[in-house]
Amino acid sequence: MTMNDFNEYVMGTYNRLNVSFSYGDGVYLFDSDNNRWMDMISGIGVVNLGHSNPKIVRTLKKQAALLWHTSNLFLIEKQYKVAKYISELSFKGKTFFCNSGAEANEAALKLARRWGKKFSDTKNRIISLKNSFHGRTLGSLTLTGQQVYQQGFEPLLPGIEYIEPNNIDELRAKFNSDVCGIFIEVIQGEGGVLPLNKDFVKEVRRLSGKYNALFIVDEVQTGIGRTGKIFAYKHFGIEPDVITLAKGLGNGIPIGVMHAKDDVAVLNPGEHASTFGGNHLVTAVAYEVLRIVSKKAFLRRVLEIGDYFISGLKKIQDSYPAIIKQVRGIGLMIGIETDYAKNIFDIMFENKIIVSNIKNKVIRLLPPLIIGKDDIDYFLNIFADSIKRRVNDEIG
Ligand SMILES: Cc1ncc(COP(=O)(O)O)c(C=O)c1O
Numbered sequence: 341m342t343m344n345d346f347n348e349y350v351m352g353t354y355n356r357l358n359v360s361f362s363y364g365d366g367v368y369l370f371d372s373d374n375n376r377w378m379d380m381i382s383g384i385g386v387v388n389l390g391h392s393n394p395k396i397v398r399t400l401k402k403q404a405a406l407l408w409h410t411s412n413l414f415l416i417e418k419q420y421k422v423a424k425y426i427s428e429l430s431f432k433g434k435t436f437f438c439n440s441g442a443e444a445n446e447a448a449l450k451l452a453r454r455w456g457k458k459f460s461d462t463k464n465r466i467i468s469l470k471n472s473f474h475g476r477t478l479g480s481l482t483l484t485g486q487q488v489y490q491q492g493f494e495p496l497l498p499g500i501e502y503i504e505p506n507n508i509d510e511l512r513a514k515f516n517s518d519v520c521g522i523f524i525e526v527i528q529g530e531g532g533v534l535p536l537n538k539d540f541v542k543e544v545r546r547l548s549g550k551y552n553a554l555f556i557v558d559e560v561q562t563g564i565g566r567t568g569k570i571f572a573y574k575h576f577g578i579e580p581d582v583i584t585l586a587k588g589l590g591n592g593i594p595i596g597v598m599h600a601k602d603d604v605a606v607l608n609p610g611e612h613a614s615t616f617g618g619n620h621l622v623t624a625v626a627y628e629v630l631r632i633v634s635k636k637a638f639l640r641r642v643l644e645i646g647d648y649f650i651s652g653l654k655k656i657q658d659s660y661p662a663i664i665k666q667v668r669g670i671g672l673m674i675g676i677e678t679d680y681a682k683n684i685f686d687i688m689f690e691n692k693i694i695v696s697n698i699k700n701k702v703i704r705l706l707p708p709l710i711i712g713k714d715d716i717d718y719f720l721n722i723f724a725d726s727i728k729r730r731v732n733d734e735i736g
Contacts, residue, residue, distance in 0.1 A: 357689070364391025367708050367715050369694075378693045380707045380719060385529070385561045385673075388588040389632060390708040396591050396628055403624035410620065412437075412613065418623035425630045426599050429570050431579055434605035436598045437618025441560035441586035442475025444596035445523070447612055448582050449479045449497075451598065452554045454606050456520025459552065466500045467514055467522040467553075473530035474523060474558055483523050486531070506540045515547045521554040521582075522547075526572045529561035532702040533668060533675025538576055545578040554604055556582040560596075561673075564588035565633040565709055568643030568671030575670060591629050595622040633709070642709050645716065646671040649705075652720045660727050674705040687726040693719060 343358050361369045361377070367390060369377045382388055389396060403418075410416065423435035436447050449466065456463035466483070468474070474483040481490055482497040490496060503510040505528065522544055528534040548555035557580040562572035566588060573580055581604050586596035595618070616622075632638060650667055653676060657664040666677040678684060678701070685697040696704040707715075 366390040366392075367711050375692060378715070378719065380688075380705050381694055381696045382588075382706050382708050383592060384587070384696070385566065385706045386587045386590075387592050388564060388566065388709045389591050389629065390710045393591065393710075395632065396625060399624055399628040400593070400621070403621050406620070408619060408621045409616070411615065412617060416618060416620060416623060418620055418627055419618040422597075422618070422623045422626045422630065423599075425627065425634075426585075426597065429630070429634055430583060430599060431601055433599050433601045436600075436607065436612065436614075437623070438596040438598070438614040439594045439616050439622075440475070440596045441558075441584065442477045442480040442596075443614065444560065444584035444586050444598045445474045445480040445483060445558060446477050447598040447607075448521070448523070448554075448556045448584050448600075449483065450612055451582065451600060451604070451607055452521025452556065454611065455554055455604055456518075458606065460518075462518050463520045464499050465516075465519045467511075467519055468500055468502055469505045469524055469528070470502045471505060471528055471531040471534070472523070472525055472558075473528070474525075475560075505534065506537045508540055508543050511540070511543060511547065515551055515553075517551050519551055519553040521556055523556045523558055525558045525560075525562060526576055527562050527567065527670065527673060529673070529704070530698065532677070532698050533673060533704055535668070535670065536576075541573075541576045541578055545580075548581065554582050554600075555580045556584065559583045560586045561706075564629065565639055565642055566671060566673050566706065568639055568646055570634050570639065572670070572673075588633075589626050589629060590622055591625065593622050593625045595626050638709075642671045645711065645713065646674070648713060649707075649716050649720075650674060652716065653723075656720065656724045656727065659724070663727055669705075672705070672707055672709055672711070676703040676705070677701065678703060684723075684726070688723070691722050691726065693722060 360372050362372050363370050369379050426435050438444055453464055468483045468485050470485040472485045474480040479497050482500045485502040503514055526536055557573045559571050563585045582600045584598050589595050653667040657667050663680055664678050668675050681697045681703050682700045684703055688695050698704050
């Protein structure tokens with residue numbers, strides 16, 4: 341199959357790279373010529389436990405031989421177990437199961453509107469942040485505060501307004517009792533790995549309480565151990581009313597969830613649904629993922645190895661401050677700000693290392709959480725060497 345064959349039949353919604361992988365093992369992928377590639381982005385923050393993780397493979401095989409799907413018209417034991425686990429790891433609440441991050445946010449959007457309607461017909465305003473990313477369905481696209489993704493799809497959903505991240509004055513000015521919900525990513529992922537200020541997040545919590553609005557934290561990219569805590573909001577000293585999860589929860593098996601505190605979980609039969617949502621297969625995997633990721637020692641290790649990685653990158657920054665403007669992140673969610681992101685991406689790609697280039701401004705790294713120090717050293721050596729030899733040459 342060539343790129344042309346592929347494009348003949350598959351819709352061109354991505355700028356695809358001309359590589360096709362045959363199998364994976366931990367941090368590594370192997371292409372059709374059996375070349376080894378290092379996956380420093382985990383399939384965009386998904387395969388957090390590594391490719392072909394033996395425990396996940398075992399769980400998947402076992403469940404696949406038993407039962408995949410029965411519909412949500414029946415009790416699904418693993419769904420109950422995952423929902424209970426999420427409650428124990430976050431706050432006591434109820435979980436809705438769907439298949440992706442966008443769907444989880446779509447569900448949260450409906451929940452916020454439903455919540456507002458309980459109080460008044462005008463309580464339907466939703467606040468979201470500029471530079472955010474919440475998905476591509478029309479509702480989640482409207483939540484996504486970046487025009488570049490929205491252009492051409494207007495009219496968008498009414499009633500969603502945007503404020504600058506970290507602007508407490510604007511936040512206060514926008515809030516009133518007609519706000520039914522506010523969405524934030526505590527670290528904007530697609531926006532460039534930008535953590536919000538703690539004071540701002542705390543003020544969102546305070547105002548949401550004051551005006552009886554749902555405080556919704558999109559943990560689709562930051563959740564499931566990515567930042568060294570099971571959910572990234574735990575770094576910020578607050579508790580939201582609703583969280584949305586997807587990506588890492590299934591380690592590549594498609595699953596999304598919206599988890600809401602008991603008193604705000606107001607969706608009733610017929611008000612929301614998903615055919616595939618939370619079926620036997622995906623919830624068997626999600627349960628195993630949660631079991632592995634939520635262990636204290638696992639999360640502690642993510643923080644430690646994240647610190648090791650970030651300090652290695654900062655040393656390279658010290659040597660090349662003209663190229664690397666900033667290294668930031670928590671755990672294994674790392675952003676490297678540079679005007680040479682495209683150049684660095686290309687060099688890493690030539691070296692068979694996959695990173696993410698955000699708008700030619702930030703190199704984002706979301707390696708599998710099981711990455712070892714040896715792998716990080718391997719990456720750092722090639723990264724430093726590439727910058728030294730190539731980028732430095734080019735800018736003189
Ligand atoms: C924070 C956040 N929310 C939502 C989404 C959308 O998730 P999905 O692509 O599974 O619909 C993404 C995807 O990158 C994301 O990073």
